[in-house]
Amino acid sequence: MSTNLIYRHGTVYELLMRGLYGRHYRARYRAVASRIPGGADVLDLCCGPATLYTRHLRGNSVRYTGLDLNERFIARLERAGASGQVWDLHSETPLPAADYVVMQASLYHFLPDPEPVIDRMLAAARHGVLIAEPVRNLTASDNRVLAGIGSRFTDPGDGEQPRRFTEETLDELFRGYPEHVEERTLIAGGREKLYVLRP
Ligand SMILES: C[S@@+](CC[C@H](N)C(=O)[O-])C[C@H]1O[C@@H](n2cnc3c(N)ncnc32)[C@H](O)[C@@H]1O
Numbered sequence: 721m722s723t724n725l726i727y728r729h730g731t732v733y734e735l736l737m738r739g740l741y742g743r744h745y746r747a748r749y750r751a752v753a754s755r756i757p758g759g760a761d762v763l764d765l766c767c768g769p770a771t772l773y774t775r776h777l778r779g780n781s782v783r784y785t786g787l788d789l790n791e792r793f794i795a796r797l798e799r800a801g802a803s804g805q806v807w808d809l810h811s812e813t814p815l816p817a818a819d820y821v822v823m824q825a826s827l828y829h830f831l832p833d834p835e836p837v838i839d840r841m842l843a844a845a846r847h848g849v850l851i852a853e854p855v856r857n858l859t860a861s862d863n864r865v866l867a868g869i870g871s872r873f874t875d876p877g878d879g880e881q882p883r884r885f886t887e888e889t890l891d892e893l894f895r896g897y898p899e900h901v902e903e904r905t906l907i908a909g910g911r912e913k914l915y916v917l918r919p
Pocket residue numbers: 727737765766767768769770771787788789790793807808809810823824825826829
């Protein structure tokens with residue numbers, strides 16, 4: 721199954737994520753949502769099908785905006801009643817301001833230079849930056865079909881560069897932000913690590 725097909729179809733994407741995260745699937749979103757107070761402005765980068773909004777934040781009166789390269793995800797988000805914008809986050813355009821700026825399971829797309837997008841997040845956030853990133857190899861699934869799909873899923877396609885974070889490389893990255901890091905916590909049964917930064 722191609723990465724394009726996975727990303728084109730929100731439902732296929734969600735089924736894959738459920739398969740990869742198993743019983744920890746909801747916990748990964750709950751961990752992020754629990755750190756966002758009701759009524760906040762939320763900017764979600766690489767929002768995908770915006771499950772964080774539709775299943776976890778919608779009932780919380782937040783004002784949610786999702787940004788993603790994939791126009792189908794943005795169209796779906798708008799149909800769900802939130803606002804969204806097609807946006808290539810490699811672009812140096814400053815991000816719209818928000819109380820909380822979030823990125824989940826997507827920082828690996830910016831390897832080998834993730835700092836510029838983190839800096840843009842810090843510049844846009846009024847209260848907090850939440851970055852949750854897979855640190856366990858989800859492609860080591862016992863299910864070989866899921867493992868193969870998961871491997872493509874996390875492959876940015878450049879061949880040469882490191883493809884994903886480990887807990888050590890993620891910690892090393894955030895050691896460069898000592899004045900911003902407020903919390904670091906393993907979530908979703910240790911599959912992701914959540915960093916909370918203050919701007
Ligand atoms: C693994 S998904 C994560 C989706 C969502 N945050 C979640 O945790 O369910 C990665 C997302 O990053 C988006 N993406 C990848 N590169 C991007 C870029 N340069 N600019 C904006 N979005 C990008 C993809 O379209 C995809 O929706």
